[in-house]
Amino acid sequence: xxxxxxxxIISSMVMIGLALIAWSAWIPAKALLAQGLLAxxxxxxxxxxxxxxxxxxxxxWPVARLRTTDGKSLYVLAGASGASMSFGPGHVSTxxxxxxxxxxxxxxxxxxxxxxxxxxxxxxxxxxxxxxTLTRYVVESAxxxxxxxxxxxxxxxxxxxxxxxxxxxxxxxxxxxxxxVVHAVFDR
Amino acid sequence: xxxFLSITSTLFLSLFVAASPVKASVLGERVTPDDIQTGGLLxxxxxxxxxxxxxxxxxxxxxxxxxxxxxxxxxxTNPTEGWVEGIYVFPxxxxxxxxxxxxxxGDRVIEGxxxxxxxxxxxxxxAKREGRKAGLVEQERPNMFTTSIANLxxxxxxxxxxxxxxxxxxxxxxFSLRFPLVVAPRHIPEAEDVQDLSGTGWSTNTxxxxxxxxxxxxxxxxxxxxxxxxISHPVRMQVTLDMxxxxxxxxxxxxxxxxxxxxxxxxxxxxxxxxxxxxxxFALEWQPLVGDAPSAALFRQSWKEDDYLLMMVMPPRxxxxxxxxxxRETIFVIDTSGSMGGESIRQARAAVSIAxxxxxxxxxxxxxxxxxxxxxxxPTSRPASTEAVVQAQEWVERLQADGGTxxxxxxxxxxxxxxxxxxxxxxxxxxxxxVGNESALISLIEERLDKSRLYTVxxxxxxxxxxxxxxxQFGRGTFTYIGRPEEVSEKMRELFSKIxxxxxxxxxxxxxxxxxEAWPKRIPDVYREEPIMIAAKLPRSALAGHKEVLLRGRRxxxxxxxxxxxxxxxxxxxxxxxWARRKIAGLMDSIHEGAAMDKVSKEVADLGVLxxxxxxxxSLVAVDVTPTRPVDTELDRRSVQSLLPKGWDWxxxxxxxxxxxxxxxxxxxxxxxxxxxxxxxxxxxxSAQIGRLPQGGTPSALLFLLGTSLLSAAATASTIHKRRx
Numbered sequence: 001x002x003x004x005x006x007x008x009i010i011s012s013m014v015m016i017g018l019a020l021i022a023w024s025a026w027i028p029a030k031a032l033l034a035q036g037l038l039a040x041x042x043x044x045x046x047x048x049x050x051x052x053x054x055x056x057x058x059x060x061w062p063v064a065r066l067r068t069t070d071g072k073s074l075y076v077l078a079g080a081s082g083a084s085m086s087f088g089p090g091h092v093s094t095x096x097x098x099x100x101x102x103x104x105x106x107x108x109x110x111x112x113x114x115x116x117x118x119x120x121x122x123x124x125x126x127x128x129x130x131x132x133t134l135t136r137y138v139v140e141s142a143x144x145x146x147x148x149x150x151x152x153x154x155x156x157x158x159x160x161x162x163x164x165x166x167x168x169x170x171x172x173x174x175x176x177x178x179x180x181v182v183h184a185v186f187d188r
Numbered sequence: 189x190x191x192f193l194s195i196t197s198t199l200f201l202s203l204f205v206a207a208s209p210v211k212a213s214v215l216g217e218r219v220t221p222d223d224i225q226t227g228g229l230l231x232x233x234x235x236x237x238x239x240x241x242x243x244x245x246x247x248x249x250x251x252x253x254x255x256x257x258x259x260x261x262x263x264x265t266n267p268t269e270g271w272v273e274g275i276y277v278f279p280x281x282x283x284x285x286x287x288x289x290x291x292x293x294g295d296r297v298i299e300g301x302x303x304x305x306x307x308x309x310x311x312x313x314x315a316k317r318e319g320r321k322a323g324l325v326e327q328e329r330p331n332m333f334t335t336s337i338a339n340l341x342x343x344x345x346x347x348x349x350x351x352x353x354x355x356x357x358x359x360x361x362x363f364s365l366r367f368p369l370v371v372a373p374r375h376i377p378e379a380e381d382v383q384d385l386s387g388t389g390w391s392t393n394t395x396x397x398x399x400x401x402x403x404x405x406x407x408x409x410x411x412x413x414x415x416x417x418x419i420s421h422p423v424r425m426q427v428t429l430d431m432x433x434x435x436x437x438x439x440x441x442x443x444x445x446x447x448x449x450x451x452x453x454x455x456x457x458x459x460x461x462x463x464x465x466x467x468x469x470f471a472l473e474w475q476p477l478v479g480d481a482p483s484a485a486l487f488r489q490s491w492k493e494d495d496y497l498l499m500m501v502m503p504p505r506x507x508x509x510x511x512x513x514x515x516r517e518t519i520f521v522i523d524t525s526g527s528m529g530g531e532s533i534r535q536a537r538a539a540v541s542i543a544x545x546x547x548x549x550x551x552x553x554x555x556x557x558x559x560x561x562x563x564x565x566x567p568t569s570r571p572a573s574t575e576a577v578v579q580a581q582e583w584v585e586r587l588q589a590d591g592g593t594x595x596x597x598x599x600x601x602x603x604x605x606x607x608x609x610x611x612x613x614x615x616x617x618x619x620x621x622x623v624g625n626e627s628a629l630i631s632l633i634e635e636r637l638d639k640s641r642l643y644t645v646x647x648x649x650x651x652x653x654x655x656x657x658x659x660x661q662f663g664r665g666t667f668t669y670i671g672r673p674e675e676v677s678e679k680m681r682e683l684f685s686k687i688x689x690x691x692x693x694x695x696x697x698x699x700x701x702x703x704x705e706a707w708p709k710r711i712p713d714v715y716r717e718e719p720i721m722i723a724a725k726l727p728r729s730a731l732a733g734h735k736e737v738l739l740r741g742r743r744x745x746x747x748x749x750x751x752x753x754x755x756x757x758x759x760x761x762x763x764x765x766x767w768a769r770r771k772i773a774g775l776m777d778s779i780h781e782g783a784a785m786d787k788v789s790k791e792v793a794d795l796g797v798l799x800x801x802x803x804x805x806x807s808l809v810a811v812d813v814t815p816t817r818p819v820d821t822e823l824d825r826r827s828v829q830s831l832l833p834k835g836w837d838w839x840x841x842x843x844x845x846x847x848x849x850x851x852x853x854x855x856x857x858x859x860x861x862x863x864x865x866x867x868x869x870x871x872x873x874x875s876a877q878i879g880r881l882p883q884g885g886t887p888s889a890l891l892f893l894l895g896t897s898l899l900s901a902a903a904t905a906s907t908i909h910k911r912r913x
Contacts, residue, residue: 003909003913006905006909007909009905010902010905010906010909011902013898013899013901013902013905014898014899014902016895016898017894017895017896017897017898017899017901017902018895018899019895020891020892020894020895020898021891021892021895021896021899022895023891023895024887024888024889024890024891024892024895025888025892027886027887027888027891028886028888031886051526051591059526059529059530060526060529078526078527079526079527079529080882081529081530081531081882082530082883083529083530085882085884086886090882092882093526093527093620093622094527094620094621094622107881107882107884108884109884109885109886110884110885111885111886111888111889112886112888114884145881147880147881147883148880148881149881150880150881152881153881155626157785164881164882164884165884165885166883166884166885170889171885171889172889172890172893173887173890174883174885174886174887174890175883175885176885179881179884181881
């Protein structure tokens with residue numbers, strides 16, 4: 001192999017390596033930036049508009065705002081698809097709508113928005129705000145389940161909040177079969 | 189060239205290093221039931237959780253009539269020096285009725301009995317505090333049970349015997365049964381999970397764990413680390429077939445078996461090896477001699493004041509093949525609401541497009557899309573001319589997902605019969621079922637269904653399977669779940685080949701005026717070669733004067749009548765339990781139809797206690813009369829503090845649960861498993877939880893690792909390169 005070719009291979013490896021690192025940094029950056037852009041759309045939502053797209057080509061919109069007691073605030077997007085979850089936690093559309101007195105399920109990425117789930121404790125308070133409701137939930141329990149356990153999304157008829165993220169939190173390769181599920185119940 | 193090789197191998201090496209932490213934690217791998225090794229009884233000890241050495245599992249299955257009774261005997265030893273409580277979780281076939289628990293410690297035998305759930309729990313807790321040996325079997329989900337054993341002494345061995353009953357499947361002249369060998373308690377397959385758990389930063393306090401029993405299966409065992417040999421879990425299997433007629437074929441697609449013919453028409457089946465590792469479900473099928481396949485059966489049991497019947501009828505099918513294909517009107521309804529965005533709408537479009545191809549010129553059809561409003565391709569159904577179908581395909585291709593989910597008006601439109609009526613009317617409903625007003629929609633279907641049949645097709649990773657199953661049940665159709673894009677065409681073709689055939693529908697039974705409580709309440713339509721099975725309870729005198737009942741149904745516009753003689757029939761145990769199990773299933777369904785939860789729970793609990801069945805509201809509890817643990821010795825659960833976070837209810841973690849149809853395809857001995865009957869798929873799909881929870885991780889860390897690995901590989905390569913030149 002000519003030295004030239006070797007050089008080229010090495011330099012392209014460097015380029016690709018740098019590109020991958022940049023890409024890896026872009027994912028959390030995007031997650032952070034999007035939440036900023038969503039603030040505007042949320043204000044409009046609060047004023048009574050529906051389905052306010054945060055940017056013109058967005059295929060999702062904020063449906064709720066989730067807050068923790070330590071001041072963390074996240075805009076929840078419609079739909080728990082990969083597309084919406086890169087910008088914020090997504091509302092699982094088959095579960096009850098935010099604000100309903102039933103099981104509301106939200107899903108988020110374990111390494112960005114929902115990384116905090118790992119540190120939640122029982123009795124921690126979470127609030128979920130929609131344009132017309134404000135619901136306080138108290139963290140009750142958590143479990144690790146297989147991805148096939150879609151029954152955690154089922155409507156239970158009782159006011160509760162189910163937060164879902166991938167497990168384990170520090171896995172390198174995404175797409176594993178386990179999910180970390182936090183159950184919080186309506187705080188009377 | 190050598191340079192290049194060394195570069196690539198460095199690259200691969202670094203890739204491997206990057207990927208290996210995940211590999212090591214195993215959590216990145218998909219777990220299928222076939223992968224899961226059986227677990228065992230887990231004990232909480234001071235230094236963590238330990239698995240009781242399993243001394244073996246014996247499974248005895250007696251199949252006769254249409255019922256299989258299974259006795260599972262497992263022996264465990266407490267390997268610790270303390271008094272412990274052990275818990276395990278195990279799956280059973282859906283619809284199985286657990287009805288007995290027996291604990292044997294040395295010479296002592298403790299029989300369990302079914303009590304109302306809360307009371308059973310209290311009984312168990314009390315026994316546990318008092319130092320008595322106790323066992324508790326609770327139902328977590330229709331196919332998932334947990335067993336808790338309290339106060340097992342140091343080094344003590346306990347034998348746990350569970351008995352359950354299920355209905356045999358009979359399809360296309362073959363009987364079959366499946367035993368989930370992974371039964372034997374399941375939990376996380378590998379031990380490293382413990383590290384992941386303790387790394388999650390939860391604080392600890394056991395006393396506040398409301399239900400510590402739920403936690404155990406989650407935490408796996410340090411001593412099961414891969415460097416130690418996996419705990420062997422040998423299973424001995426003994427199946428007795430006593431069908432009352434000679435058999436032609438007895439075979440297993442999963443294990444190597446030997447079959448011995450005993451007295452009369454009994455057959456005994458066992459593994460060729462004396463015991464096998466429990467890592468694949470056991471599937472057994474048998475077939476009567478050609479021409480001997482039963483076309484009807486009647487089993488009865490007198491229990492308490494009543495008679496219980498189990499009837500099986502094969503609908504006549506001689507003329508079936510001669511029936512011409514009936515022309516049909518097919519309405520496709522496609523959900524284009526926002527929740528269907530992305531992959532889902534593409535799958536839905538593909539599904540409808542494939543379905544459109546199955547239309548013939550004599551058929552009529554229409555396509556309706558709905559989101560916030562609904563919109564139909566044609567004002568009313570049109571004949572399926574080539575032009576119309578092409579037009580429809582183009583129309584469907586352009587559909588985009590956006591907006592809300594106003595399903596009601598779309599359903600109304602789809603169920604509205606227009607001028608182009610045909611002999612058969614089918615509505616194919618493609619959706620993810622993200623709706624809020626489920627019960628209103630179900631009522632609408634029930635009200636307006638008339639001659640139409642509703643087939644739901646679930647799309648997306650976690651469709652609302654519950655709603656779609658119910659919609660199909662009330663729509664007297666079937667529910668098809670398409671989980672992945674590559675399944676679309678196969679699943680749609682399956683659906684169409686099934687609904688092409690004339691269906692036996694509007695089945696009713698004329699009980700000749702007797703007061704009879706039969707389950708299922710509404711007999712489902714019969715596709716292809718499936719038997720009709722009915723369980724009934726009737727007062728002993730009810731049929732005194734009438735010795736036959738009449739089963740009526742319609743097929744292809746003609747009425748079919750089947751006369752069933754009620755004289756004779758074989759006495760058979762377990763029919764009353766089978767009837768109760770079916771009634772419980774019906775009651776559980778009624779919750780979704782709006783029945784009051786407290787009323788249903790009371791009724792189910794009462795049935796459970798009366799018929800001694802474990803249900804969601806009744807549990808099996810067994811308590812030893814004399815305490816064996818000295819009360820001043822603590823029941824060991826301190827260990828929990830080192831592992832379990834404060835107040836958390838770590839609940840079980842299961843492997844892949846549902847008996848999915850594709851598992852029927854797994855085989856070990858090269859024989860082709862018989863095709864899984866479509867109807868069976870439909871039913872099982874209907875009952876199993878399906879779909880997946882949303883995926884919640886980004887590839888950020890992976891990309892970073894790959895990036896840095898590439899850079900370091902480049903650095904290595906350039907060093908080598910410099911040295912060479």
